[in-house]
Amino acid sequence: MISLPTSSKKDLIENYENKKAEIEKLQQEYSKLIPEYYVVEIEFELESKILTVPEQISINIYSFSIEDSDLTGEPIQKYTTISQNRDLLPNSEELDTVLKSLAWSRETLARIKSLLDEANCISIENGEITTIGIACSGMGVYSYKLFDKPLNQQQKETYDDRCQYIYYKDHVVLEYSSGAFGQECFERE
Structure with a gap:
């Protein structure tokens, strides 16, 4: 039986403490590459010799506009899907087309991959909250959500459901984002 990759909350914490500077650099440098009013999620999937699956790249692109405020007076961001591209091969024309839509080159992609590698991470998505994936575990993914400033009490309550x-x-x-099967939450201590 082929086993799926594993990780844990402990790995997530250790990586953050060991790679904090690299993770912050990744967040800052990546945000500079994103066109205004865009959210771009990118994930690098390693080659699997066991499953004979080559290295692949997934890139999802969204644009957003800021609408009038809601009842609380906060502005609302409305998102539109530009493209969703899974399992792109590194040297494919399809990947080049996606990169061109962002005004990126293969060198830009290589720079993002290098920043992710330095931070020991596999994915990043910009936005109001930056999400950086560190590892897949089974069908789930362990990630960091990085806010621009310390969380207020309401955010702490929302983002601490254990x-x-x-x-x-x-x-x-x-x-921890669960997959189609396996654990649904962070492991218990």
């Missing part, structure tokens, strides 16, 4: 989210410190929340 299942999908664990408030870690200051502006960092740990996230």
Whole structure:
């Protein structure tokens, strides 16, 4: 039986403490590459010799506009899907087309991959909250949610349900996104 990759909350915390500077650099440098009013999620999937699956890249692109405020007076961001691209091969024309839509080159992609590798991470998504994936575990994913400033009390309550989210410190929340099967929440201590 072929086993799926594994990780844990402990791995997530250790990586953050060991790679904090690299993770913050990744967040800052990546945000500079994103066109205004866009959210771009990118994930690099490693080659699997056992499953004979080549290295692949997934890139999802969304645009957003800021609408009038809601009842609380806060502005509302309305998102539109531009493209969703899974399992792109590194040297494919399809990947080049996606990169061109962002005004990126293969060198830009290589820079993002290098920043992710330095931070020991596999994915990143910009936005109001930056989400950086560190590892897949089974069908789930362990990630960091990085806020621009320390969380207020309401955010701490929202992002500390001890299942999908664990408030870690200051502006960092740990996230576990479950997959189609396997554990649904962070493992118990």
